[in-house]
Amino acid sequence: MAGKIINKNSAGKEMQNLVEVMQKLREKKGCPWDRKQTHKTLIKYALEETYELFDAIESGNDNDIVEELGDILLQIVFHAQIASEQKRFDVADVIRGIVNKLVERHPHVFGNVKVKDAEEVIANWERIKLANGKKRTKDRFSGIPYILPALLTTFRIVEKSGKENFSQKEIEAKIRKASEKKLNPAELILNSALLLSLRKKNPEEILRKANRKIMLKLNLAEKKEEEKNESRSKKTSAR
Template sequence: MGQITVVGLGAGTLDQIPLGVYRKLTNHSGIIYTRTKEHPVIQSLENEGVQFESMDDIYESHDDFESVYKNISEVLINKSQNEDIIYTVPGHPIVAERTVQLLLNQNRCDVEILGGQSFIDALFTSVKVDPIEGFQLLDGTSLKREQIQYRQHVVIGQVYDAMVASDVKLTLMEDLPHDYPVTIVTAAGDPQYERVETVPLYQLDRGFEFSNLTTLYMKPVEEEHLHHQFQSLRDVVAILRGPGGCPWDQKQTHESLRRFLIEEAYEVIDAIEEEDDDHIAEELGDVLLQVMLHSQIAEEKGYFTVDDVIRSVTDKMIERHPHVFGDVDVESADEVKANWEKIKQKDGLNQF
């Protein structure tokens, strides 16, 4: 079984890599494989006679990054069957390096990891932020809206080119204003090539040269931009019910709110009959408010929370749709119908 030694090249210049790593690379007599040659350390080492073979051409032969990374890892594993090899990556091998994770999750060769400064250290130095405040590191090549925690510092790596930047921009614009400030950091920590520029979100993919050393940074988003998120509604209801909140909301109980839930449901039906989408959205919001108030009242008494409400309906939907989610125990259709009839009779909803 061969061995692959994965070496991190750090976030910037040759001066930043450990002496042991430098000697490991310069004393190697053969070719060193590298994910990309687009790194200042590679250029410096080539000037000292170190020979590199990059995987840059593999990027051009696939339509998605996961296929690229799998191809690179497979090439490296095959080469290691004949000799022990060195493979270099930007930054630290364990930080934002999918190819390294693929190598670690196979059993056809041994993998050794050698240090290298992570780009995270240099990035936070560049933007002058203490990460202890809380941050989230995300992959720009596979960014999903539901992943992003806007109330923390957000770092988005792997923004190689304008195409990835465009995808990131469109994802962020689902939640943020078009002119929200985003900071582009390239070659963080490199005294010669470091570039830090803050631009409005809509300009993120315009007029900027991206590279393997480009990372995006956003400070925690102001609450006023997050009113469409569930947590904001939950916080508002808790404040209204809490000390110094609204006297009307504070005195409500499950019993006192019962008629409002029925009234709001009727208003949703009226909006549907009017075929007014904006009105439907507004009235559904009023129904949701009733759910939140009941959940907050229960949470204050220690009975249940809105998390339990959501978990209950999620589990129920999964259980009732085994053809979609798998074979699980399902409440029969007759039982569902019988329960609904009881609810209608109890609350005077027989007209439905």
């Protein structure tokens, strides 16, 4: 799909400008707040900016998306600058690392591997990732952050392990048992999330949208109640 043509020189120049601004902010005569930050103190901001990007994407507002992507890019450059000052790594190492990963994980584009569909691409990605992970004594689930929202974690477990490792009939049976009060709440939530994941539905997204619908419904009901009360108040005052 064709998109906006990217000027490589312009993109590189703007990235360099950002790196230089961050370097200046971290200098002795720079910003006291920026100089005070560490990897750990910045964690909450990375998480917050990520969720703000979610909101911007769902709103469909390009200006908001650009702003939030910029905030996330700032976090990347910020962490890289802190590490650079400690002579551990810099932003060039970060960029080089992701470029190498993308090339390695897409052998059907940069190599001679043939794939028939997107599912096979994902399978190859996980296979290559697992092969590299074994060198670092990691299992296939090691790439799932512990702090990831629980429902999204379930979705990623199914995605990484493959739906052939789960029986949809057994899961549906467990959910039916819940109506007979033979299943604890945690099992009900887990199996509902597993069932949605097997159907390639992200339970986190579904629940987030459902939460928004509930909030809109409750807000509407509250507004109607306020209007009724206001109307009653006016009628009472008119008597």
